[in-house]
């Protein structure tokens with residue numbers, strides 16, 4: 001056939017879909033399974049190409065979107081391609097640029113022709129069509145190019161996923177045509193979110209096209225681990241045996257092991273580099289965080305079992321020091337080790353498949369790859385002989401590979417904050433977007449600023465607000481602030497409090513007071529207080545005496561907590577707000593929930609991208625829209641209304657078929673769209 005890679009399947013593991021293969025790019029022989037370090041801007045951050053060669057990197061990934069903007073394809077044409085440009089003799093895989101564009105918070109639009117966006121460098125408008133994507137990748141001169149696809153969150157509804165599929169398949173054909181007789185290989189990308197039927201359709205359509213390899217797209221963008229693993233396994237079962245399979249953007253060493261077991265050959269991820277920047281290292285003795293002072297005097301190498309240049313030369317004490325002082329060398333050395341660790345893992349996996357002992361290796365590695373430092377386990381500040389409680393009521397503690405904790409709802413598997421530490425997410429989503437610091441500086445206003453924290457959870461949002469107040473009060477006079485939290489089940493806060501080594505933001509007197517007596521008054525700042533209204537929010541909100549200026553709406557999602565995301569709930573909230581200027585911030589970007597907010601009377605705007613969410617949502621009462629300070633919000637225009645009309649999931653739960661025409665009319669006639 002037309003494969004440019006001469007793919008040879010060498011071995012298939014018993015009792016597993018894991019496999020080992022070789023293929024040939026324009027630059028080298030590639031042995032699978034393999035990991036590709038991410039070199040976004042034609043550089044793997046903080047790593048010289050020599051060190052990547054030494055670590056055994058076979059293919060680097062570069063980002064077409066970034067390289068298209070800078071240095072621009074003309075530079076690659078003039079120097080003869082990316083290999084020459086960055087002095088890299090092995091292979092390069094370029095993505096299509098689509099994922100970055102779909103991740104842009106602003107200024108993009110999608111048509112059949114392509115994805116249009118504004119350059120963040122000079123503001124010019126660029127239409128990234130399948131043709132321009134391939135033309136750019138040809139100029140870059142990568143060994144493997146990716147077809148432009150339409151990326152959607154893995155949690156998208158079926159209609160949205162189906163529409164994206166149609167476009168992806170038409171773009172796949174255009175990409176192949178644009179590739180022409182170029183010797184560069186080209187991969188197609190199977191989409192279909194979490195719908196097996198759509199995945200099957202996508203795989204069938206794309207496998208009929210002369211691609212050199214197949215990628216599994218649309219995962220690692222919001223689904224749970226088990227959803228990802230199931231979809232991955234199902235999708236690989238649909239793919240041909242004689243082409244490489246590439247799972248895009250995954251993952252931790254454990255994620256990769258699991259995906260190899262499910263039949264994937266190729267991976268890329270920024271994690272080894274990103275955790276290095278934060279002082280983290282994967283080792284044969286578990287995950288080490290070099291900020292911890294247990295390494296202060298340690299003369300041991302980073303990983304005694306690792307022959308990489310970092311481990312051969314530097315002590316843990318030195319790496320701890322570099323991390324604590326924020327020295328770039330710390331990032332570089334830990335990055336070098338982490339990339340080596342990933343490649344070494346892949347080499348071990350490959351050897352085990354070739355010798356048909358993958359399954360025992362898989363079981364052994366599973367036990368250690370998620371472990372924390374086994375020799376110096378993180379200490380728990382609660383000195384007690386009791387076993388640590390990690391489950392309480394409906395919840396359990398989930399610890400991310402990067403070392404931060406979050407709370408998982410056991411029944412639904414839903415994790416409150418899976419990608420970013422909860423406190424960081426709270427800051428970005430609620431504190432910064434509500435411009436809290438700025439509002440508190442309005443010290444002449446004697447009226448307290450009232451924040452409703454709906455869904456106290458493990459108190460990350462509430463503590464972020466309290467920290468923001470304490471910080472503002474240190475630097476000058478501030479306006480009083482009253483924080484009102486709503487929660488019916490305190491188990492998640494209790495659980496996080498017990499495990500507060502994973503939730504360091506809870507080391508404060510306030511959460512204890514909330515758990516003990518349901519209220520807290522700052523002993524230092526007379527203007528700062530916090531109350532808990534325990535019970536069902538829909539009932540409690542009508543009893544609150546302090547009405548909100550700002551609402552953090554952070555309930556569990558509609559899958560596990562339907563009542564709080566209905567039209568009824570938002571109508572009730574809108575009524576309680578009365579004519580007040582109130583702004584609501586929430587993590588969801590669901591079309592149906594946005595529609596419910598509109599029909600309830602709010603106006604809606606686009607919230608910033610957080611973690612795996614490309615967008616979140618801001619809702620404003622009509623009075624809030626008149627405030628000059630809200631003009632920074634990107635209020636949706638008529639194009640959103642059109643998108644809603646096309647959506648397959650227009651109506652929130654609880655709107656009956658009879659009510660749908662009235663609901664639709666309310667959207668179409670909403671004042672938000674009239675004024676535009």
Ligand SMILES: [Zn+2]
Pocket residue numbers: 302303306307308309310311312337340
């Ligand atoms: Zn090492």
